[in-house]
Amino acid sequence: MEDKIDVKLTVELAHQCVKCSACRSVCPTYSVVKEERSSPRGRLALAEAVVDGNMPLTEEIARQWNECAMCRRCEWICPNEVEYKEIMFRARYQAKKEVGKFDPVKKAVFTGLAMMGSFPTKIGMKFAPSLMSAYGKLLGKDVPEYNAIYLDTGIPKYTKLMPKPTAKPFGLRGKEVKPEKEKKGRLLFFTGCMIDAFYGKTGENVLKLMEKAGYEVVVPKNIRCCGAPHLYSGEVESFEKLMKHNKEEIGKYEFDAVVVACPTCGGTLKEEYGYPVKDFAEILREEGYITFKGEGEKVTFHFPCHSYTAMKMNPDVYRDVLKNVKNAEYVEGEQAMMCCGFAGYFSVSNYEVASELQKRKIEDLENTKATYVLSDCPGCVFNIADGMYKHGDYKKIKVMHLADYLAERLEE
Numbered sequence: 414m415e416d417k418i419d420v421k422l423t424v425e426l427a428h429q430c431v432k433c434s435a436c437r438s439v440c441p442t443y444s445v446v447k448e449e450r451s452s453p454r455g456r457l458a459l460a461e462a463v464v465d466g467n468m469p470l471t472e473e474i475a476r477q478w479n480e481c482a483m484c485r486r487c488e489w490i491c492p493n494e495v496e497y498k499e500i501m502f503r504a505r506y507q508a509k510k511e512v513g514k515f516d517p518v519k520k521a522v523f524t525g526l527a528m529m530g531s532f533p534t535k536i537g538m539k540f541a542p543s544l545m546s547a548y549g550k551l552l553g554k555d556v557p558e559y560n561a562i563y564l565d566t567g568i569p570k571y572t573k574l575m576p577k578p579t580a581k582p583f584g585l586r587g588k589e590v591k592p593e594k595e596k597k598g599r600l601l602f603f604t605g606c607m608i609d610a611f612y613g614k615t616g617e618n619v620l621k622l623m624e625k626a627g628y629e630v631v632v633p634k635n636i637r638c639c640g641a642p643h644l645y646s647g648e649v650e651s652f653e654k655l656m657k658h659n660k661e662e663i664g665k666y667e668f669d670a671v672v673v674a675c676p677t678c679g680g681t682l683k684e685e686y687g688y689p690v691k692d693f694a695e696i697l698r699e700e701g702y703i704t705f706k707g708e709g710e711k712v713t714f715h716f717p718c719h720s721y722t723a724m725k726m727n728p729d730v731y732r733d734v735l736k737n738v739k740n741a742e743y744v745e746g747e748q749a750m751m752c753c754g755f756a757g758y759f760s761v762s763n764y765e766v767a768s769e770l771q772k773r774k775i776e777d778l779e780n781t782k783a784t785y786v787l788s789d790c791p792g793c794v795f796n797i798a799d800g801m802y803k804h805g806d807y808k809k810i811k812v813m814h815l816a817d818y819l820a821e822r823l824e825e
């Protein structure tokens with residue numbers, strides 16, 4: 414952990430920015446707030462001033478840093494290769510230590526995430542489907558179109574369209590699939606918290622697609638959250654513990670690469686854990702012989718920020734896979750690569766900015782006139798479905814994970 418927060422390194426990193434402002438044009442929070450201090454350059458300038466001792470670290474500065482979605486689009490566009498994430502998680506770590514305020518909801522969410530897959534969460538999640546459906550009947554609104562319940566708490570930031578928990582939470586753990594014919598390699602599927610808890614079907618579909626592509630796949634039994642939410646928030650100790658736990662578990666398996674269907678997990682496993690990581694869509698593109706057939710529908714795609722920023726995937730991977738679906742038309746929104754405003758706890762802690770980004774995303778997706786909105790991140794799917802229910806034509810437009818859409822259209 415020492416090197417993660419090494420002061421000298423932090424100072425060096427904070428001086429990387431040459432203040433050209435190229436990053437402002439792609440920053441989602443700046444596009445809403447329109448203030449320099451809410452731009453990447455502004456946040457970096459504050460970090461520089463604090464490490465140089467020119468400004469004290471105040472609650473107001475911490476607030477500016479915490480208003481960032483950590484999408485890393487600034488890093489992606491920066492001509493000077495400024496390591497924004499490296500700077501910002503250190504800044505947030507320091508801010509939490511010096512001027513941090515206790516947020517009980519955040520604490521509960523992050524503790525829950527850190528425990529995902531532990532014995533108590535496995536037991537707790539067993540009762541979640543029936544509890545949520547009872548709660549939904551009593552206080553929420555059933556939304557069968559998205560297999561979800563609209564939980565209206567009366568407090569906007571906590572009012573969400575919640576996907577129903579999967580019938581068998583953590584049901585993929587320990588699963589192994591083997592292709593019938595030739596074996597091209599062995600993958601380890603890191604499912605991620607949202608697939609484990611809510612989108613079990615998506616996980617099954619990833620296995621099905623990888624098997625079809627000729628890969629043997631194993632799902633580790635005892636993994637926890639990858640730790641990305643903790644690291645990005647500056648909770649470095651929690652992240653280190655999760656990484657240690659996961660590395661010990663993953664170390665028990667043999668594999669050629671880790672496969673993911675969540676680019677935030679993927680980016681973290683690649684950059685921090687140091688594993689070879691592939692998104693399932695990258696494997697599908699490589700194995701171009703697999704064919705899919707649609708039913709004459711129009712589809713559009715939301716590019717998860719971390720797919721091209723953290724995982725450094727070429728966005729054409731998704732375009733190529735979708736253009737290869739027979740009897741379906743792929744159309745792209747003008748803002749298809751812009752952040753949807755989810756960014757985990759950001760959508761709660763920065764509710765106004767996040768919901769403006771969500772509204773803009775829905776408008777852009779609806780402008781394409783597509784009836785299927787796809788993405789490759791369970792968090793984006795969750796947020797776009799919520800946005801479609803709140804602002805869009807949710808009865809006509811299906812919001813799905815790419816793996817679900819493709820698995821339904823596999824040609825035998």
Ligand code: SF4
Binds near residue numbers: 429430433453493
């Ligand atoms: S972060 Fe990069 S793009 Fe943004 S102002 Fe600094 S050097 Fe320019």
Ligand code: SF4
Binds near residue numbers: 439442481483485
């Ligand atoms: S990570 Fe995203 S939200 Fe944060 S400053 Fe960079 S572009 Fe803006």
